[in-house]
Amino acid sequence: MALYTAASSSERIAFNTLNRKTGNRVKREFIDSETGDPVEREDQVKGYEVENGQYVVLETDEVAAAIPDSDKTLKIDAFIPCSQIDTTYFDKPYYLAPDKMGRDAFLLLRDGMKKQGVAAIARTVLFRRVRTVLIRAHGKGLIASTLNFDYEVRSSEEAFDDMPDMKIGGEMLELAEHIIGTKKGSFDASTFDDRYEAAVAELVKAKIEGRSLPKRQAPVASRPSDLLQALRESAGIGAKVTKPKRTAANANRGAGRQKAAKPAAKAKQAQAPPRRAG
């Protein structure tokens, strides 16, 4: 079977960090916190803090030995009724498709599960961990969701600790149901848009075109991929663009590193945590 990532934030606008003074990209170097000397990769070891400032040292290969062997298979443990699934455990979704070999078995699994109204609990090694996955029929194929480990999911008891054990009934409940009835809608993913992403895209576009952005204009929400397309088109127009000076010797290195470019604008964390809503 082949796994395809079903959800990914890779379409987001990606930035690199630059040095304002030179326009060059920035890279990070690891230095000793006491001596300030650079620490090469082969001198970096893992430390488990036993007590304040006391560490047990673990060598890279010792940690690597703990990684489970991957036989690249997906082993089904059991089939469970779809009604029993606790979605709190859901981690990431992957589409599952058959490879050349297992097409018949794949279709049998899909249709058998669909007919019985069950999902499969399976295990597979994914990124160094043995992951439990939940497999369900999904359209023409299957969808596998990795499940959080038991220790990762908190009990709701604490959160609902001082919840009154009271049930609403009678007229009040009818009123609530009426209000709910007036706001019926449907699950429409096209409304799940990302205004921050749109605003950042608009900002970049304005910069490229040499415009200044009106303060706090409400950005038009649209698919970032459309905006990326627009950005690419705008790019030719040119504006305040910084071209880093580079030495001939470094030209290749720099080009290679562009691939590593990573997403996401981190600006100031304007979000102070405790927030009241609702």
Add this chain to the structure above:
Amino acid sequence: MALYTAASSSERIAFNTLNRKTGNRVKREFIDSETGDPVEREDQVKGYEVENGQYVVLETDEVAAAIPDSDKTLKIDAFIPCSQIDTTYFDKPYYLAPDKMGRDAFLLLRDGMKKQGVAAIARTVLFRRVRTVLIRAHGKGLIASTLNFDYEVRSSEEAFDDMPDMKIGGEMLELAEHIIGTKKGSFDASTFDDRYEAAVAELVKAKIEGRSLPKRQAPVASRPSDLLQALRESAGIGAKVTKPKRTAANANRGAGRQKAAKPAAKAKQAQAPPRRAG
């Protein structure tokens, strides 16, 4: 309303990187990729790569201006039938509990939704983005799942591109259903254990106790939190523990940084501090 993280990997064993030669912790410094000079935080700006090596510069405050204002509320857009929900969009789960003020409204919402078999689609600002969340009744309270943005979820079309449009029927399907029937189980989160985590915990424990670990022993799968407890108990026994040398001048800084240390041996948080969103 208050939001409580329902799933977190914070109970995992966390390491710090050490310099093998000195036993000191390592920290990272940002340096200019061409000149090699350190780049201070205030000189770090975002660059959007327009073309190979050409960047549009975005200042931190410009990017920050794109962050939506948070009025700290949770606005319900609509109620949708639970049957319509596409779990491919699920991102992270949060428990929702009422604050002092809104207890009645909370219970009305919970019981009204439960009775009608619907979930609420709402919006709130979470970590700089306006997020769409799906709210459902869950035990005594509510659970809110952030939903992936539309552009983050891939169409399954590509993955299921060359899936034969064939349906299994008759005897073969019956056989499949029979096999499924023989492997019926239940959704049991206690079996969702993390063998890698357990093996790493065992490795650390062995190190602390001065044992050497048998090669590739099959680690006993148990809750990492139990293992962490065991580690704490072992810690007194002492073994090969590295104590970083520190200068008097750095003692305070070092102590301060310990807080920053991801508490590997973190005792279970009595109660996760609620993020207020309500």
Add this chain to the structure above:
DNA sequence: CCAATCGTCGAAAGACGATTGG
């Protein structure tokens, strides 16, 4: 090339964001 990892920051035991492994 993408996605998961990893270390750090800072307060939220969570998210960011550069890096690297598959």
